[in-house]
Amino acid sequence: MNLPGSRISWGVASGLARTVLEPGATVRRRSIGPNRDVLQDFASVQLVLSHLQRRIRALQSLCDNTEIGDEFPPFASQFTSIVDLLESLGPIENIATPPGQLSPSMVGIPPMSLPAPLPETDLAVAPATSAEVQTACPRESDRSESPMGQIVITPRLSPGDLWSLAGQGVRGIVLEEIPWQSDVLPLARFLQIPVVAGIEAACTRIPEGTPVIVDGNRGLVRLPPVTSGGQISTGAESAAPAGLEHDSPPALLPAVTPDGVTVRLLLNLESPSDFGIMSRLWPDGIGLWRTDMLRLLHPAPPTIEEHDQFHSALADTPVDLEVQVALIDPRRFPGNSTTTFTRDDRTATNISLSAPFPRLPPAPWLVPQVQVLARLAASRPLTVLLPGMDSRDDLEAAIRSLCEIVGCPEKAQLPFGLGVLVDNPASALTASEWLPLIDSVVVDMESLARGLLGIRTDPKPIDPVALCLLPSVLLRLANLVDLAQSHCVRLTVAGDLFGDPGMIAAHLALGVRRLTVPACDLPQAHEIIRHLSIRGLGELRHLITSGASAQMLRDWVQIHVGTR
16 A cells, blocks of 8 residues: 555556456455444445446556645546535435344345444554555454554555555544545545544543444454553553543643743644544643534534534533633534535635524524533533524524524523534624624634635635734734724634644734644644744734735744744
8 A cells, every 4th residue: 555655546446346347246254343334235335346447547547656745636526526526426325224224225226234333442553654564454464353443643645545545445544633535535435444634643542431433333442551661662551541530630831932931832622533632732621522523423413412522522521621612503413525605605805614504493403402512511611602604694593593592591600601602704803893792702713714705615725824823814803803902802713733833923923812723733732832922923923914925924934933
C-alpha cells in the first residue's frame, strides 16, 4: 500500500474492482464471530460497482505520476464526479434499515438478508503510525484469530489509502487528524468502513473507552496496558480504568504574553474521543462542541438515551471547566460539504454551515438535546450556542423554544448561559441587534470568511490561513470584537488554525483573548503566546484597521512573527 507522501497507485483498487466484478462471481462466507456468519453476495452489488470500474480505470493513468497533495485539477475534478456518483446512490445508513434486510433503495440491487446486530463488545485496536498501516492490517490468515476485524489508527487518510485499506479487509479506521478532503468520508460511507475522526496527533495513545462502530456494532476501544517506561505491556494485567484522571497535574502553564496579558486557550473538540486528551493538556475549557457530531455514532435520529450517552463525556470533565456547546441539527452529517443557507439561497451573504435554528414548536431533534444539557448545567458552567441568528427576532424565537423545553417562564431562569455561534455574514452584520440578549458569542472564523467571500464550494485547494487573514475578514472580526466589548459579552474565536503564529498575532492584535485550539496545536499555541508582546502588535492592528492590503499584512507577519 502506498502511504501519504509516496506515489499514488490504484493497483489495489483496480484489482479489487476486477475481482469483485468478475462475471459469475461466487458467494463468499466469512465468519465474524461465534455462530455468526455473514453472507457476502458480491454478485448482488455488481450493478453498483460496475459504475465505479470505468471511473477507477480512467483515474489510474492520472494518478500513477502524481504525488499526494499535488494540485492536479483533472484528478480533483474526476474524483469529485466519483463522489457525486457515490452520493447519488443513496445514504449508506439506509442499508441497515429495516433491521435484518438490505434496503433496496439502490436501484437494481435485490434485497439481501443480514444477521441481527451483535451485542456491544470490546474491539481490538491496532495502534499504528502512517508507516505501519499496512503491517497493522489483518491478513486473510489472521481474520479467524480476530473475528471482529481490526481498527487501524493512522494520522491521515487519502482516497487512495482508503481503497487500499478496504481491499485488505480493515473493519474501521481511526484518524488522528480531521480529513480536510470532502471526498474521504462519503467514500468511506459507501464502502461501509466506519471512520472515527478527530484523534489529534498530540495523542500518544487512543483513550480507552472511545466509542466506535465496526460492522454496525457499537463497542469500546480496549488498549493494551502501558508500563511505567511508556512501553505497551504484553502481560495479562488490565488497562487503566476508562475516563479522565482529574488529579493529573496540568501539563501546560496558563498562556500569558511577556507583558502580562492572559489568553484563554480552549480545546476545540471534534469527536467524543477527544475528551481523553483533557487530562494531559488541561486546557482552559471546551471552546466549541457541536451536537451534530452525534450523527457519527447514530445514523438514525438519536433518542434521548443516545443523547445521554453522547454527552456523558461532558459530565466526566472537571466541574470548574468551562464548556460551550453549539446546538446544531444532528441530522446533518459532520464533514458534509453541502452548504445550507439560512434564508435566501440566491444571496451569498447568508451562507452558513449550520441549519437555521427552529422556531416554535420545538423541533423533535432539539428537545432531547436541550433536556440533557439542562441536566448537565446544574453541576457545571455550561453555555448553549445558537446558530443561524440573523436578527433579534430569530434569537427571541429561539429563546422561547428553549424556555418551553426546559419549562421556565423566562430567559433569566434557564439553567445554562446563552450564546450565539456566528458562522455566516448575516449573523455578523446584525450582531448589534442581538448581542444585548446573550452572554457570549463564538465566531467560526473559517466559515465566516467563506461566507464573506461568497465561497460555496471548494473547486480548488484554498489555504484557510490566508483566507482568514484577508483584510475584509479581519475588519469584520474587529467590528465584532468592539461590539462584544461594548456590551460586556465574552467573545471566542473558534477554528483549527491557531497553531499558526500569524493567526494568533492578528487575533491578539484585534483584542481577541479567547481562542479555541486543536489538541495537537495547544502546546505550540502556548509557546507562541509566551513570545508575543501585545504592545508590539499595535502596528499590526493599525495596518488592519487602516485597510492595508493582504500582501502588506502577510509581509508584516512574515518579518515580525514568522509562519508555521
